[in-house]
Amino acid sequence: MWNANTPIREDCLYLNIWTPAEARNLTVMVWLFGGGYYYGSPSLILYDGRALALQANVVVVNINYRVGPFGYLYLDDEEVPGNMGMLDQQMALQWVQDNVAAFGGDPKSVTLFGESAGAASIVAHLIAPGSQGLFKRGILQSGSLDNHWSLDSPEHAMEKSQKLIELLNCTKTTVKESIRCMKALPPDVIVSEIWSVGLQFLEFPFVIVSQDQNFFRDRDAFVALRTGEYSRNVPLIIGINHDEGMSCSFYLHYSVSQ
Template identity: 60%
Template sequence: QLALYWIRDNIFNFGGNPSRITLFGESAGAASIVAHLIAPGSENLFKNGILQSGSLDNKWSMDSPSRALDKSQQLAYLVGCNRTQMKDTIACLRASPAQLLVDNIWNLNLNFLEFPFVTVSRDKNFFRHKDGFISLREGNYAHHVNLMFGINHDEGNFWNIYNLGNYFDKAEQPELNRDEFHDCVERAFAFQPDLVRNAAKHVYSDPNCTDPSKRTQFYAEQVNQMVGDYFFTCDSIWLADQFRQNVERAGQVYIYYFDQPSSANPWPKWTGVMHGYEIEYVFGVPIYNESAKYTKREQILSEKIIQYWSSFATTGVPRLKDAKSTDIWPEYDGVNNTRWMYLKGGSHVKPTPSRKKVECDLWRTAKDMEYHAYKAELLLSSAFRMSLTSVLLVLMLS
């Protein structure tokens, strides 16, 4: 945020316009842009945002205060700083060697695709007593910004290789039978109630399966899509749907679906278009890295993406210099205009119907359940503090 203030105050000296600042980021960077939409101190500091495969509503991107405290206490225990008084614990952690903290930070009891320390939903400084989760649900964030949301075809595979390695950490195309598919659901979504896990097994299952014991690529691909949908894709679509609803003079919204495998990718071909794979195209790697021997269609796609991104940063609308009718990127509002831009090499850059309706309805129901549990936790915590205050007043007056 401090950097944004500096840019606003100094960009004119570099030939820039302080009223046309664009933030863009991938994964956690995309989630950070949403955090800036919520933060009161970031209001009017940027005009456009490009969110590549990420949103602050992603399970991995933001913790409740209680979860952040739990992780901190776990780390304190691991490095020998578990003290009775919180101030003593904090003092001990601050005095601990940095390497000791780094060596133990990944030994916390973490869920699937959970990171040790992330943005906390409530604080006194950045969110200024606002709540990140509640602000997202109630639309309490800046709406005057133009937003571009991005989705990659194979968001889940990267994480499955690390978290479900016995099934996915292999050179050849993974194949699963139905029991192994169910095991992946149980492990990836262990933090969800049985109702949600069973629903996921149903939604992502093969209705034409006649031999549950037979291993197929279908079930492996469904785990890829399922993990990508819950942890990335569906939250981006949800925010895109909500952003302009019941808001006058809201910014414009655009969505892309990136589906171009890289010929320079050192990973097995079956991994597909994984999380983060659009980045090299955004920065023009296929154009200038001649030694990697990118194909001509990959170079052309990179040129188009650079033009789209640059145009969006300049005008708030992603356009090509010499656009054909199929290259025109449609605006998205989630109601009347629901097309995305399909980004793939060759002649495949074109508008496409939105996807993932059934899958995202499932995960939004799960997110609703998580949100209601979070609100209940806040109410319980508030009631406890009020009760404690009442007891103290009674003791003081008696």
């Protein structure tokens, strides 16, 4: 139910906008969908923003970003630098700044709201230098960047990425040759192997990496979370969704040792 009935492809950088009739200078709410950074889509009927736009008299923007290995594979290479999905989000937020006034929105009054991975992404944007000034407020629903599943070290991210390359029979002499091999594969073949990269309990395959050259730049997200090196002038609402733990009830079938 969390994936749209559409083909898997990297050409997915679209966004949806709902705006009340005769809107002018309204607050903008930008939704970041969740899904563990490996599934999700703004095309789901669940994320249709028309009711929120009408009832709250706001402009609702629903963005897409690459997930799974397409958005978060990490090879420390200019072609696969890690955090590509975060750069997708950042580009969408810049687009909102540049264009939302044409839809009746106020670019100076942008609220990010997201659930699970979407909520953790908001914290990442509080740290990322390139995201500063792109939003005014944040609403975090059931997720934060300091969750075990939401942030990876470069070393562990590289280990999982190399394992995926091995599973896809794309281990080559150079990183660029391996990338070229993977690009020749159908997307669904790549996705079919992501759960075999050697995961720990409650770990997702490919997530935000704490250090990279393009998104966090010279910052280490783990250090930033501990030392407070992030935007502190952004008001936040932080909470959880009702009965959300029911989605993890299948873990009751396993013992701690398993």
